[in-house]
Amino acid sequence: MSTPQKFDAHGFAHAHVARQRPRAHRLHQLRDAALEAASLGYFVIPLWPESKVPAMHRETRCPGRGDCAHGHRGWEARATRDLETICRWWDAAPLNVGIAAGRSGLHVLDLDAAHGEQAPAQWHGCRDGTDVLARVAARAGARPPTDTRTVRTPTGGSHLYFQAPPSISLRNTVARVGWRVDSRGDGGFVVAAGSWREEGWYELAVDAPVRPMPLWLIPRLRPPAFPPASTSIVHGARPSLSRRRAYLTTVEARVTAAEPGTRHDVLLRSAYSLGRLVGGGDLAEDEARNSLLGATSRWPGSPSRKDIRTIDDGLTAGIRHPRKLAS
Ligand SMILES: [Zn+2]
Incomplete structure (x- = not known):
């Protein structure tokens, strides 16, 4: 008997069997996902069940106690690979797992699906972020990276894990590399494999070592020297x-x-x-x-x-x- 499947633009099959709601025993699967990420050396944070929202208070609601007794500590500072802390958090609730990208020495490319939209003229012919990255790579005379640790998201996207370059800080980017290509670095997190949302599981798609960031990609992730002409953003200090x-x-x-x-x-x-x-x-x-x-x-x-x-x-x-x- 065959399982009903759907295929995305690149022929990846998604078995509907993976779309069942988490049951009580999934508590352990989520805890194992957190422990697995920590065992790979990544700093993890709890996310609310079925979501990608950190399950931690924010600065404007800080109680000033516990972890924050000496000043507020945000999710990035509180991310941990301490096994006891992880067990305590994940034994309490079926929390999703976030990986603090920058703190874990990672920069993760987030290739999104088209979600019914057409590529803008600049990316004409591209179906999604994967196509855009392939085009950016080709323009750089390189092959698109395919042999690094990759997680499939339940909405048809891919997270490509790279070692962050050691000498510069790369923060999160939104569409800087191209249409449907975002990234998470310093100040960012990704939802780890083994997490669950309404649409399905985050699944390890390529079980390969995390490769160094390709050199041609680094300049494309850096902030522009000047603000884009279409906006009037002045880079300066954050408001108080x-x-x-x-x-x-x-x-x-x-x-x-x-x-x-x-x-x-x-x-x-x-x-x-x-x-x-x-x-x-x-x-x-x-x-x-x-x-x-x-x-x-x-x-x-x-x-x-x-x-x-x-x-x-x-x-x-x-x-x-x-x-x-x-x-
Ligand atoms: Zn706080």
Whole structure:
């Protein structure tokens, strides 16, 4: 008897059997996924069940106790490979597993599917991030990297793991390499193999050693020397914590107060406006996401999966239209 399968643009088959909801015993699978990542030398963080949102408080909600007794420590600082801590966290709940990319010495390329969209003119003929990377490689006279550790995401994307170059700091990028090609480095995390979301599992697709970052890729991941002509982003210091907090509080209040029937629109618009600040470098992505999640959590039955998707959609769209917090 055959298993129903679907194939993506590159012929990868996704067995529907992998799309079952986690049961109680999946608690152990998720804990094992965290232990596995730590055994590879990676620093892990807990993500809320079925999500890619860090299960840790953010700076604007810091209780100032425990791990934060001497000042707030964000998810990146609290990421761990301590086996006892991991067992304590993952025995408590079926948490997804995040890998702090930069802290683990990794820079991970995130090749996304088209999700029904056509490539912009510049990338005409490309079906998805994998095609775009192949084209970028060809222009550099190189072959696209295929023999490094790779994780398939449940929405048809691929995470290609590379050793971060030792001498420079590479932060997260959004569409800098090209359409549907993002990356996670210093200040970023990826969802590890063995994690589960509504759409399915994150699965190890290429079980190879993590290769050094190809040299031709490094300049394409670095920030541009000048801001792109289409935006007016001025690279400078982040606004103060109190400015960011005031902005977030305003947005949260708007989301919390949204009447039933308007909530989807208000949440999408709020996520979009925060996403723009993320794109401009004034907010961290998880700071924006946690802020919105916190605001929706006061709605009955929320945050629902639809809310989480709305937040993702709004942030992603906003990041592509960056702006700075107005002065
Ligand atoms: Zn704290």
